[in-house]
Amino acid sequence: MTDTLVALNDIVRRFGNSILDDADDLRSLLGDVLPEDEKAPDRYVLVDAVSDGAVARLRSLISAGADPAAAVDSVASEIAQHRGTDQLSARWACATLGVVLGVVPETLQADLAKQRGERSVPVSERVPPKPDPYTPPVQRAPDPPPASLPPTPPGYQPQQPQQPQVYQPPAAHVQQPGYAQPATWQPTPSGPVIPAWNERNAAMPAAPPNHLALAIITTVLCCPPFGIASIVYANRVNAKYLTGDYAGALEASKQARLWWIVAMCVGVVAWLISVIIANSTPDPYGY
Numbered sequence: 001m002t003d004t005l006v007a008l009n010d011i012v013r014r015f016g017n018s019i020l021d022d023a024d025d026l027r028s029l030l031g032d033v034l035p036e037d038e039k040a041p042d043r044y045v046l047v048d049a050v051s052d053g054a055v056a057r058l059r060s061l062i063s064a065g066a067d068p069a070a071a072v073d074s075v076a077s078e079i080a081q082h083r084g085t086d087q088l089s090a091r092w093a094c095a096t097l098g099v100v101l102g103v104v105p106e107t108l109q110a111d112l113a114k115q116r117g118e119r120s121v122p123v124s125e126r127v128p129p130k131p132d133p134y135t136p137p138v139q140r141a142p143d144p145p146p147a148s149l150p151p152t153p154p155g156y157q158p159q160q161p162q163q164p165q166v167y168q169p170p171a172a173h174v175q176q177p178g179y180a181q182p183a184t185w186q187p188t189p190s191g192p193v194i195p196a197w198n199e200r201n202a203a204m205p206a207a208p209p210n211h212l213a214l215a216i217i218t219t220v221l222c223c224p225p226f227g228i229a230s231i232v233y234a235n236r237v238n239a240k241y242l243t244g245d246y247a248g249a250l251e252a253s254k255q256a257r258l259w260w261i262v263a264m265c266v267g268v269v270a271w272l273i274s275v276i277i278a279n280s281t282p283d284p285y286g287y
Helices: 003-015 017-021 023-033 040-051 054-063 068-083 087-101 106-115 199-203 212-221 224-242 246-280
Strands: none
Touching: 003 017, 003 023, 003 040, 003 087, 017 023, 017 054, 017 087, 023 040, 040 054, 040 068, 040 087, 054 068, 054 087, 068 087, 068 106, 087 106, 212 224, 212 246, 224 246
8 A cells, every 4th residue: 555545444434434525625635634845746647647537437437347457547537637746656546546435446556556666555554444332341261270170288277258348328318307309500501612622633634714705895886685695505614624524614615705706796896887987977057
């Protein structure tokens, strides 16, 4: 298993297979885990393959009964022709994506990686799989009895085992008739419940921008309906990021940016139309 395949496996393990459908998110995440100087070509080839729809075409061909090697060659030929990439790099990228999806054998990707001169990662450096949530306890076999007991010395009297002392709880308080039991104060939580910052949040990249300030400005000055939509998506960015949904936070950030741009464009067009109408209307007083 190579460095790039280990990194891609780790990304898919953390964010799911849906990350392979978004080339922009995949480019950002690969840039965080791969060295910029050494693995930049690998990152570009993988992102180009995802942009050209290699994942969907691999799934379609192999699910239809095609041989994995033939499917990789077919999709790689289209990518190499469209992108101008060499055939070996395109085949390697398709095989790497197929191994992560579980539809291409790892031996095919390893052969292509060897032809490209990639380093194979030892087993000790690979990312360990997630442990099962429940691991049954290991049943320990009882110790075997000794083969023979030593002889008892003469005059030895075995001691009687001491009886363990039994704990006696204090007598319960008996409520007297005519007296009510005092109420026990129980604190009640107040305010919003903030989700805990878990290990997945710590492993995620920085939070995407929420564009809240621009959403408010375009709501006030340009177009309130589209500006309000931008504000709604901007408020969802931090909420989804704190719950560990990085893909949802990134999508909300994109929607917030889209709607404040739409609101600004509509406002500018409306202002231009009003200026044109004002200049084209004849002055009734002849000025």
